[in-house]
Structure formats: C-alpha cells, structure tokens
Amino acid sequence: MSIFNEKIDRLKTSSVKWELTKEIYGEEDLWPMWVADMDFKPPQAVLRAIQNRVEHGVFGYTFVPSSTAEAIEAWLVKRQQWKIKPSWLLYCSGVVQAISAAIQTFTKEGDRVLLQSPVYTPFFEMINKNNRTVVNSPLTLINGKYEIDFVRFEKALQEGCKLFLLCSPHNPSGRVWTKDELLKIGELCLEYNCLILSDEIHSDIIYKNFQHQPIASLSDELSERVITLIAPSKTFNLAGLQASAVIIKNETLRGQFNETLKRQGFFTINTFGIIGMEAAYREGEAWLEDLIDYLQENKEFAFTYLREHLPEINCIEPEGTYLLWLDCRKLGLGDQELHNSLIQKGKLALEPGTKYGPGGEGFLRMNIACPKADLIEGLERLKKALK
Template sequence: MQFFQENINRTNTYSVKWDRTKEVFKTDEQVLPMWVADMDFYPPEAVTRSISRRADHGIYGYTYIDEHVKKQIQEWVLRRQGWNIDADWIQFSHGVVPSIAKAVQALTEPGEKVLVQSPVYPPFFSMVKENNRELVNCPLQESGDTYRIDFTALEDALAGGVKMMLLCHPHNPVGRVWTKEELEQIGTLCVKYNVILVSDEIHGDLVFKPHKQIPAASLSPEISKQTITLIAPSKTFNLAGLQASAVITENEEFRKKIEKLDKKNGFFTLNTFGILAMEAAYEEGEAWLEELLVYLEENVQLVESFLKEELPHVKIFKPEATYLLWIDCRETGLSDTALNKKLLETGKLAMNPGTSFGEGGSGFMRMNIACPKETVQEGLERLKRALKDEHR
C-alpha cells in the first residue's frame, strides 16, 4: 500500500492535469488539480519493465498486435467479469472516445438519433454532435443518495427512432454500477427497438465490493449481438497517455463496418508502447489492481468522514466504482459560476464543474481522488476554506 503513498512530481511532463490547469481554468493562480481522470500513481512494475525493455532495444519500427495480446484481454475479462469472448470479437482503437466516434460514424448516418443519459462524461455529447447526429438525452433520476434510470422515459425515447444508445457502465460521474436487472432491461429494450447499444466499460475494473461489473453483452446472445463493448487498461492501470483500447462485439456486421472505417481512415495498429503496456497490465497487473481498489476505498472514506465533520452541507454520492466523486454543493446556494470561482480563487482548487456533464449537473463538482492521501487531505482542506461559510 506504501506504493500509492509516494508523491510524484508530474509537472513539466506534458501532463494535462498538472501542466495545463492554469490554461484550462483561466487562472494565473497555482491551484491543486483534482479534475482530469488519470491517477497520480505509478502503473504496475510489469508495465514499466516491459516498456523499458523495449525502449532499451532502441529500434521503433512498425509493430503489430499479435494473438497473445488478444489472449490476455480474453483471460482478463473472463477472470475479472465472467465474460467469455472470442478473439475474433476484438478490434483495437487509440481510446474509448475515438471508439465512440468510430461506432457513431460506422453504424449510424448523419441526422440519426443517438441517446445519452446525463449527467455523463462530456465526450458522449460531443461525439454525437460533432458527427452531425441528433442528440437525444434521457436524464438519470436522482433517487435519495443514488441515481436510477427512468425506464418508462427510456423506452419512450428508444421507441422514437433512436438508432444508438451510449451507455456509461460504470457511470461517470455518478459512480453507479448498473445491476444485472437494470442491464437486462436496457438490453431487452435495445433488442426490441433495434437500437445499437454501445457500452463504455472503461471503469469496469474499478468496482468496489460488494458490487460487481457485469458486461452488458454477457447477458444473452440477443443482447450480445446488439452490443459493442469498449474497454481499455487506461483508467485501470493509469496508462491513458499510451493510447490503447479494445472494441469488442460478437456482431460480425458491426465489426466489418468498423474495419471498413478504420481502413478508410488509415488506422491499422496501436503505438508500440501501448501494445506492450496493455499486454503486461492484463497479464501481470492484477495484484496491483487489488491493492489500488483498497487504497481508493480508503480515500473515499477519508472524504466522507471529512465532509461529515467539517462540511456537513456538502455531500457526495458514494461511488460504487471509479475514483471520481460526484460532490453535491447545492446547499451552498452558490450559482455554478460563483461555485467554481470560489473554489479556484479562495480554495485554490480545480475540479470539474458539474455543468460540463449536462442536464442534472448544476450544483455539483467532480473530484478525482486517485492520488496519495496527503493530496486528498490537502484538497479537502482547500474545499473547506472555499465553502465553510457558504450555506443557505
């Protein structure tokens, strides 16, 4: 566990989180960045070892993805999530966001409807709009201390000519892990109305007990053939900068259309180091991940305890997965603009404004706690400094 306690200086490494915060948040102040969804931890040693060995070789010519890499993905999802997939179902992409774009471009036409569920990861909106598809939003429903899907509204929307549904599972930012029953309802509706289900499961390895990640495509042959699953080692093992992810679908027609698009765009392989990192992480990173999950849960508990004692008018929706906390600041009475300004100017703290996640995000902030406890504690003290006297 000591492995995750080390404070690593990430400045001047082209880090979006640490080197672009001033630019993104339009501030000249030195603020603590707790926004971008990557971790301030070293990845498993097996990943570093594999990359270092290849770097030492010194020649970086064309590389390809061999069957052993696919085998590690197959064994990982079977071992961790009980999902048995064929190697032929696996295609590759530089990341989950490019994969969403691929699915939208390859399997829908301009003007067709694509459904999302806000509040949700901002690229869900932009990948629909930037590709000239019609965005249909079916917002999640706040229910006590959690979020639910309004299945009546969802069915009405899907029945209205929706071509594709983008599912965030586990959900970013609200932290829900959709249950088997919820997934079966979603999948059954997509089959009924012939809606392609694109399930972004990038946070699927970061699930806290007793919750369990169930791949949507694993529920039935009918749902599987309607589903495209997107996974990556990037969130799990802190490898986002290496740009390697997988697109998995049983549906041969979907695969052929995506492959045709890849050829059209000149995509044929991944970065050499991305391939090696993916392979090493899935083959040897499991023990590291188990320790990470314990550490992240401790960080969640640290935030819960602090807010209860020091800022009782600020609450979190306790996550069932991910290292991202959905923080409810509505009792401060501050507008979204004033809230963000207060955090930046008084707290010297940068978090993702809830409004960036669409409808339902007003009054919220998203905090990244994938960092040493010392950093989490510092972030909480800054949050207190900004909001302690703000209570309507």
C-alpha cells in the same frame, strides 16, 4: 507504507492534469483534482515490459500480436466472468476515438443517438461533432442514488434512436448498474432495434460488494447487438500510451466498424500501448487489488471529512471508479459562484457538474486517485473555498 503514498512530481512531463490547469481554469497555483487520471505509477510489470522494449532499440511498424488478445480474453474471464473470443477484438488509440468511429459507422447525419445525463462529456461532443442528434433520457437521483427512468427511456427509444451510449460503470457518479437494470436496458433496445455502445473503461475499478456486469455478456441476443469499449488507461493509469480495445461479437458489425477505421487511415496502436496493455492484463491483478483497497480508504476518508467540515455537501456514494460526485446544491450557490469560490478562494480545480449535461447543475466531480496527503490538501482547499 503503501506504494500509492509516493509523491511523484509530474511537472515537465506534459501532464494535462498538472500542466494545463492554468490554461483551462485561468489561474495559477491551482490544486488539480479534475481530469480522470491517477498520480500513481503503473504496475512494475508494465514498466519492466516497456523498458525491455526500449532497450531493444528498434521501433519500426508494429502490429498487435495474438498474445495481446489472449491476455484480454483471460482478464475478462477472470475479472468479469465474460468469455469472449480473440477474433471479436479490434483496437483503437482511445475510447473517445472508438465512440466517434461507432457513431460514424452505425448512424447517419441527423440520426438520433441516445444518452443518459449527467454523463461523460465526450458522449455529447462526439454526437454533436458528427452531426447527429442528441436524445437525452436523464437519470433520476433518488435518495442519493441514480436510477433509470425506464418509462422515459422507452419513450426516447420510440423516437427512433439508432444508437444508445451506455456509461457502465457510470461517470461521473460511480454507479455500477445491476444485472436487472442492464437486462431491462437490453430488452428495450432490442425491442426498438437500437444498437448499444457500452463504454466500460472504468469496469475494473469496482468496490467490494459490487460486481460489474458487461451488458454484452448477459444473453446471446444482446451479445450480437452490443459494441463494448475497454482500455487499461483508467485501471492502470496508462492513458498516455493510447491503447483501447473494441469488442464486437457480431461479424457484420465488426466488419463495418473496421471499415470505418480503415477509412480514417487507422492501422494499429502505439508500440508501447500494445506492450503496456498486454503486460497490465497479464500481470497487473495484484497491483489492482491493492489500488482498490487504497481508493476505498481515500473514499472513506473523504466522506468522513466532508461530513465533519462540509455537511451541506452530499457526496454520492460511488460503487466504482475513483471519482466523487459532490452534490453542492444545499450551499445555495449558482454554478458560476461555486466555480469562482473554488478557483479564487480555494485555489482548487474540480470538474464543474454542468460539463456533464442536464442534471449536473450544482455538482462537482473530484478525482481521489492520488496520495492521501494530496487528497487532504484538496479537501482543505475545498473547505477554504466553501466553508
């Protein structure tokens, strides 16, 4: 039996997914398939490394050792064929913190920051909270697949955008951008002198027949104009350890970003974040391969179930991530009515598409990184809510 079939009780562990659902959705006894974390234990190597550190028993000030950077370097070469240098790495407690720090570093208040909706909610939040101006170049859904409207994208860049937030792979749809698409993005951003901030937190969970390409790896010129964000949090279910890495080849840009972190009083990441990140990247590959196989099975089961029981819902085929982006527009329900049906009839908590900006209306996001039995429970509740 797969290790991912194990049912783990996450109550009384301060789990956002399982213990804040009532606070966020306003109802008791909801089945949580909303926030993007997994209900799986990380690789044994990670648990073992953390336990060894616990047994040592002293938790004083800690720095990130060179061995961590070497583990990240080796991982990126093997998994993504991207050769970086350890000197390009900085660290943050999370990708969202890094997004905010990059906006503060490379733009001024009032500057235009470009994104492509529907997209990860904190993109909007970090631009707005830092008093910058959101410029949106919406993605286009064509035959069940999101495409970039490059005419619209270039027009947005012509408005004077200083920074472009790229979500690669794309959250919420799971789209894995092709090399040609990324090169076109890079060409236009270089032409209009727009820095690229590439959130690649989902880049390790890629389904077979697809390949993630770090945009910074595609040319020497691009590598100097891209800030790449990665973390073990989605890949290995380590979000609670608060550890991410920022990859900046350009020494001037890296120094500027580091100065922002210093102004914020940031010194280092959590001791267990350092240990967990290094252990995951050094010894977690076999576990990850098994995970991807399990998620593939969950994805196929969900697609089959929806075709049989809820054919009005069009599920966008994810090429990466453990998220399903459900197109519910054929049901003819408004977003509030859709939400109410899920909460009151199905007792199911999913992410409403409206959270992801223009183009998210009529959609839902479902997290399938759970034991198959839990997935079945969620699908049954979805059917009860919408059938």
